[in-house]
Amino acid sequence: MIWRVEHFEEIESTNTWLAAQAKSGAPEGTVAYADFQSAGRGRLDRRWVSPPRTSLLCSILLRPPLSADELYLAVAAVALSARAALVRLCGVRPSLKWPNDLLVGEDKLAGLLGEVVQTSAGLAIIVGIGVNLSDAGPDGVRATSVRDASGVTIAPRALLDILLEEIEPRRALLESVEGRETLRDEYERALVTVGQSVRIELVNAVQSGIARGVDTSGQLLVEVDGATMAFNAGDVVHLRRFEEVIRD
Numbered sequence: 660m661i662w663r664v665e666h667f668e669e670i671e672s673t674n675t676w677l678a679a680q681a682k683s684g685a686p687e688g689t690v691a692y693a694d695f696q697s698a699g700r701g702r703l704d705r706r707w708v709s710p711p712r713t714s715l716l717c718s719i720l721l722r723p724p725l726s727a728d729e730l731y732l733a734v735a736a737v738a739l740s741a742r743a744a745l746v747r748l749c750g751v752r753p754s755l756k757w758p759n760d761l762l763v764g765e766d767k768l769a770g771l772l773g774e775v776v777q778t779s780a781g782l783a784i785i786v787g788i789g790v791n792l793s794d795a796g797p798d799g800v801r802a803t804s805v806r807d808a809s810g811v812t813i814a815p816r817a818l819l820d821i822l823l824e825e826i827e828p829r830r831a832l833l834e835s836v837e838g839r840e841t842l843r844d845e846y847e848r849a850l851v852t853v854g855q856s857v858r859i860e861l862v863n864a865v866q867s868g869i870a871r872g873v874d875t876s877g878q879l880l881v882e883v884d885g886a887t888m889a890f891n892a893g894d895v896v897h898l899r900r901f902e903e904v905i906r907d
Contacts, residue, residue: 731877740825
């Protein structure tokens, strides 16, 4: 993989910029990384802004040969690679919260946003990731930073370099059925959500149950009142014991 890294002191959104580049024919391996995003986005178009140079803020362009049901594996590959990079650099091993957060305990350390872009060369996947390095992010969000969790200060570019190293072998797994199964297994093992009592907050409804796993398209399988339901969207809340008692 040849990585082509574009650095910005300030940009509205690395995902938005890279999506435009993908439509213009940018090759796989193009990366946008910024010191500051003025219009950073999380899931459901939520705004996410952190002080300059306190987080790794980047987006990565991938063009793997995946079916529509397998596209989540590209995001999973980046999430798992970020996890491995953090272990290498500071000893912190985050868990994954379905569908796209990295946690230390119950505190958010990083979030990912995958977007599919139709291009003349076929589907491209933009995977954006923000990792809190020395600032825990906006007020009102239960979060932590690498420095708070480990006492280690990491420069954003240092983490980016190791992240890209870790992505390469996982990107190679996406080329084969067997490789995708290997990646899917690593993803499910890292998911702290599996086995938890959870509350799924949808746009117009709330469901509670026990997370039992993910299916082959990345949907969260939740046992609700004895029946298994599959969710492909929604905010997931891991319930503490007292919340379960209140619900019951």
